[in-house]
Amino acid sequence: MMLKKFLPYLVSESTPLSMGEKLRATFAAFAATLAVGLASSQFLQGSGLHIMVTSMGASAVLLFAAPHSPLTQPWPLVGGHLISAFIGIACAKLVPDLWVATALAVSLSILAMHFTHSLHPPGGAIALMAVLGSRHGLASDFSFVIAPVGLNALLMLLMALALNNLLGRRYPARAFPARDKKHQHDDPKPLDRIGIDKNDLQQALRDMDVYLDVSEADLNQVYRRAGMHAYRRRMGEITCGDIMSRDITSVEFGTELEEAWAQLRFHKIGAIPVLDPARRVIGIISLVDFLKRANLKTYETFEDKLIKFIRRTPGLSSEKPEVVGQIMATPAITVQEDMHILELVPLLSDHGLHHIPIVNAERRLVGMVTQSDLIAALYAGGTKQG
Template sequence: MQPVLTVKTLQKLRPWLVSSIATLSAREKLLSSLAAFLAILAVGWLSSRFIEGAELVVLVASIGASAVLLFAVPHSPLTQPWPLAGGTVISAFIGVACAKYVPSPWLAGAMAVSLSILAMHLTHSLHPPGGAIALLAVLGGENIHEAGFGFVLAPVGLNVLLVLVAALLINNLLPGHRYPARPVSRIDRKHRHKDLTPLGRLGLNRDDLRGALRDFDIYLDVSEDDLVQVYDKAGTHAFRRKMGKLTCADIMSRDLATAEFGTDLEEVWARLRYHRVKAMPVVDRFQHVIGIVTLVDFLKRANLKTYETFEDKLIKFIRRTTGTHSEKPEVVGQIMAAPVTTVRTDMHVSELVPLLSDKGFHHIPVVDGRGRLAGMVTQSDLIAAMYTCYVMKDESKESHGQSPHA
């Protein structure tokens, strides 16, 4: 007799049984497990100071399920502070009311869970463990029934407060986690106007996402901000695939004019003008980048409030002061921008796009594996790389008899 479930059958059923979400790293799995362990340990110990006997069962129901959400999916809309607190407390109140006024336990339980879901939807506080709390308030036994609506405050309210504090402390200490989830702005704050950032003006916007979510007409456990970030990341991966193995080392300028901390302002200004560049990296004697100076740094620090001509002000600022005392900067280390955002030689050019567009950088120093200056990339370098890449691909398609826009 052949087994009912063969390996091939299981493989066919797998897409229906197992979610196709992206695999998390082992590090993230361990961090979320460790976070849940610390939270349950801390909250359990504190709760035992105030709760005794059968009421400790509430601890398992109210924070065990919440811990999975809070530490495994901390960015989920279901785990934010209002759903955690509001959904749990509202469900507990509804559960107590159903237990008190509906004679049949199972009818009361069904009403408690269904009404809790409706109330959480209406108050934007959907939190799955709230359903367990509502059912527990009905079927939890005499101790809970005798507590009445006091059950909502203690132990439920107390446990919610403790687990919320634990989530705030532990999640924000873990690398890569943030709690509560912060809204991601696509407004271009760098240039102080209300336009979207350059990347934000292309592709999807929030209205597109909201329209798509309305079309689904089903609750998706992902926030709009996370959807935006997923879309942006997917775009980066697609761009990397299309650009091939092109790194910063392939497009950077290598023959650079540099300065050291103690280089005179007049000398740096002369180098900028001679090489016709707008920025110059500042390095130490080991060629580590310690700052960057631009034409704007000179203009910002010149005394523009006086009534002299612009040229006179700039010359007065750049020229070295004679004597031993000066009331203005004399060397480049006094006006350079530091610390400096740098990129590595082996970084793919796709990762330069958000830096040179949304972040507002125009020049970024490139460092090698030892952190030493290797070159500089600019917006012009990236544009040239993108243009060359797409032209070469179109020419390759034409040589094979394909449409360049296919």
């Protein structure tokens, strides 16, 4: 009974991870540690700790089990090791008492890593190892900072960059974008203009005044995803198949530009999906695609330039695009018809899309959803809640 009462203080709740993610972390740590050991042995003489420092094991846990953590980014990994190793050697040389030297090395390493934004927990281990190793000829001078410490850290970083990205992780983790690169302005993305923004998160972290092992970008993403799950729970299951337009027009790769333009004008729509013979989406063509390629820099009128671009060039050769496949946007972003409509919100807001083709389980086109369709569905769902 007493153990059950104190168990929440002793064992923290773990992050819900899939078995696949746990196995990926395990495989990556094995491959990286093996590669760093083998590679270091080609450059360094000796064996054991002369080749590979023990802090690499702790770094491997962080790099592959928590790749988005601020503690595992490239500068904390390399800078934390180098700074701590240097401090450890300095303390070993300047402080005669072993245990005072170890305490100073670890504590000063923490302070230095804080000030240099390179906090990396294995840095404390390498500072301790530098002091203890100096008594046994392992870290007798500052060359220990370069090899094996610097070499090990650099090789581990290279493995982290390769393996994490190869396994579908985002490494290094990206910070909040400072500018909307798509539209070239400094306003936040549409989803970031309401609710919690970057300044709110920074102020909350200052108020807590404790180091949290999560980046602002990931914290913002967790908040946004939680909000979407809550909204989905309240409004019920409404899928893309429920709101999509089913009677849609399409073109093929070889459809002439004049015919595609006529369909856009006739149906008064902004985009048409481009299909292969099996009705799978291979691209999408929009009014913007025509305007971007109509050579608007010449002195002819806008109408003349557009007509000249759209009309078929007589003869067997042409210096301008003639068919849809030459100007379409590809690959086209598509979503499954059983996807919840809330998943469309980031695509139709932050990504700047206006039309999204909807496909079935066989990846064949079954419909189209526009921004208007989504707005109407969200309004209807909100009205139903009220």
